[in-house]
Amino acid sequence: MNTRNPTMSLYCGTFFRRKSFECYRLLSTYVTKARYLFELKEDDEACRKAQQTGVFYLFHDLDPLLQASGHRYLVPRLSRAELEGLLGKFGQDSQRIEDSVLLGCSNQQEAWFALDLGLKSASSPRVSLPKSEMEAELGGSFIKLRQAVFQLSSADSSLLFTAQALLRWHDNHQFCSKSGQPTQKNMAGSKRVCPSNKIIYYPQMxxxxxxxxxxxxxxxxxxxxxxxxxxxxxxxxxxxxxxxxxxxxxxx
Ligand SMILES: [Zn+2]
Incomplete structure (x- = not known):
């Protein structure tokens, strides 16, 4: 006797088809994003273009910009236009945006960048912008990440720690360890190159x-x-x- 329930069989078949389609969709999105990020890391022009439509997380001397909301912290993200407006108020031109580093992107390929406006550069005329005036302008505060970690969502804290580590790595690797010459960041910030001897430095794991x-x-x-x-x-x-x-x- 056949004991299979045709309704159950149909249901299970639909369920597994939907599940496998969902897995395929997630994998496809992951691959598409990975390819896009790889392109931005390898192609300075593509990355410069992504900076036009991307969003920016701001830091000051490695402390992220946060906004208090009840017992939580929100993480403001600035558009390119907002960032240019801010830089203009502090006498900086949009060239400063090219100091930013690529963090990732959304499923819709909106690129995310981090920019530290408080770090000084020993190898360029870049200046540190005044912290308290920036905080007043932005309606937030630059707060030590470790102190704020429990008031952030896990997604935000993960992204901010990644950003902080990458910004710190760039700050600590401004000069070639062999020739002593200033190194240059690529547009995405995925590597630094010494122009004199072509040594490439990658962020450490x-x-x-x-x-x-x-x-x-x-x-x-x-x-x-x-x-x-x-x-x-x-x-x-x-x-x-x-x-x-x-x-x-x-x-x-
Ligand atoms: Zn060198």
Whole structure:
């Protein structure tokens, strides 16, 4: 006797077809975005064009611009026109926008950039814009990211930490370690090149390990004195070259 329920079979078939279509759509969107970002990293003109329609996250000396909203922080994003207006008020031209670094893009290929207007450059005449005047102009505050992390959404904090790490890397790699000459950022900020000996520098990846020690009901946490009040962390550390997995039980 055939015990299959034709209605159930039809339902399952439709469900799995829909699921596989959804998976295909997500994969397709991911690939499209990855290709677009790769193009922006490799092609300065394409990236310059993306800056026309993109949005900008502002930083001052590596602190992001945030706006308080109740107990939360919102992260303002400026359009190109808004950014040009701001720069104009502080006597800067739109050339400064090319100091920005690419962070990612939306599914609709709206590019996201981060720009620090507080960092000075040792290799160019770039000036630090006054923080308090900018805050008054923008209706927000430049706040230490670690202090604000619990008042941000996880998506915002992830993006801002990425932006901060990339901005810091550029600030720390303005000169070639071999020739001492100033290095130049490509438009997207995915690399820096020394014009004198053509060495290319890429942002560093730092391998880390994080471990949660638990007896099932409880877990071991630690904190540094620099952490904000109430912040505890699982044990974590950076991996040195050649460090074996066994030695990673040491928390630095
Ligand atoms: Zn060099």
């Amino acid at each position: 730092a391998p880390v390990v994080i471990t949660l020690v638990s007896d099932g009901a409880r877990c071991l946490l630690a904190r540094q004195s620099s952490f904000p009040k109430g912040l505890y962390s699982a044990l974590a550390g950076f991996c040195d070259i050649g460090l074996s997995g066994i030695n990673l039980s040491v928390c630095r």
